[in-house]
Amino acid sequence: MLLFFSLFFFNRLNFYYFLCKLPYHLRNNYDTFNKKGKVGGFMKIIGYARSTITDNSTSEQLNKLEEFGCHEFFHETFSVEESEENHSLESVVAQMQPGDTLVVTELHRLGKTTRQLTDLTDLLKQRELHLVSLAEQIDTRGPMGQVYFNLMEGLAIMERSLIKERTLVGLNKARKKGKIGGRPKIDPKTIKKIRQLYYEKKETIQYISEKYGVSVGTCYKYIKLSEEEWNKLRS
Incomplete structure (x- = not known):
């Protein structure tokens, strides 16, 4: 019996001790939350609102974000002069x-x-x-989060491939029109003069290059043409 009352009394003391210390632990946890922004794995939920040229107000967006339970809010106003890089959003993410x-x-x-x-x-x-x-019902916190990230990664790869393809097609068309592809094409008359200056007047390659505004390598290219190649180029 004495043992029973001793254990009971001891447990009561522990219980009262816990009650006395509870405010202290709560205060410490609250301070931790303020310093680190999380308690027991709780993470921040940050709302971001941005107006567009057709929707100049962010108030409706902010209301929806507040209803969702966001802890912090950032909003931007649309500007026609803003660059493609969204530095404000990047600072939020940072x-x-x-x-x-x-x-x-x-x-x-x-x-x-x-x-x-x-x-x-x-x-x-x-x-x-x-x-x-919210509109698209996307939430990467759930099991489908990785699916979304994989989808966007695939979309990014496709976007880069399309840009590369469009660039190559544009370059191809421009080359066919003689608009790009290094220095402008040299007409046969200029090539003939380059060859004459070198073979007949014995001018240096450097002089010919400066006179006609072509590279030394290009001068060598046309000077070293065989008679057959030169005739084909003139025709």
Whole structure:
């Protein structure tokens, strides 16, 4: 019986000790939250709003972001003169810690081009950040998050391939028209004069190069042409 009352009394003391210390522990946890922005794995949810040329107000976006439960808010006003790089959004992302979530009402708020969106998605993935877009019901915190990142990575690769292909097609067309491809093409009359200066007047390659504004290598190229090649070029 004595043992029972001793254990009971001891447990009661422990319980009262815990109650007395509870405010202290809560205060310490609150201070930790203020300093680190998280308690027990809790991460920040940051809302980002941006107006467009057709929607000059961000108030509706901010209301939706607040309803979602964002802890912090950033908003920007559309400017016709702004550059393609969204430095303000990049600064927001730079302040975020791994595990934090960026929330927007629509994906197009994140950039004006597909390239901007894919670049930002890649940045979020590298920094272990999450993305939520309310309109598209995208939430990378769930099991489908990796699927979204993989999809955007594939889209970025496709975008780069299309840009490269369009560039090559444009260069090809320009070359056929004689617009690009190094220095402008030299007409046969100029080539003839270059050859005459070298073979008949014994001028130096450097002099000929400066006189006609062509490189030394180009001068050598036309000077070293065989008679057959030269005749073919003139025809």
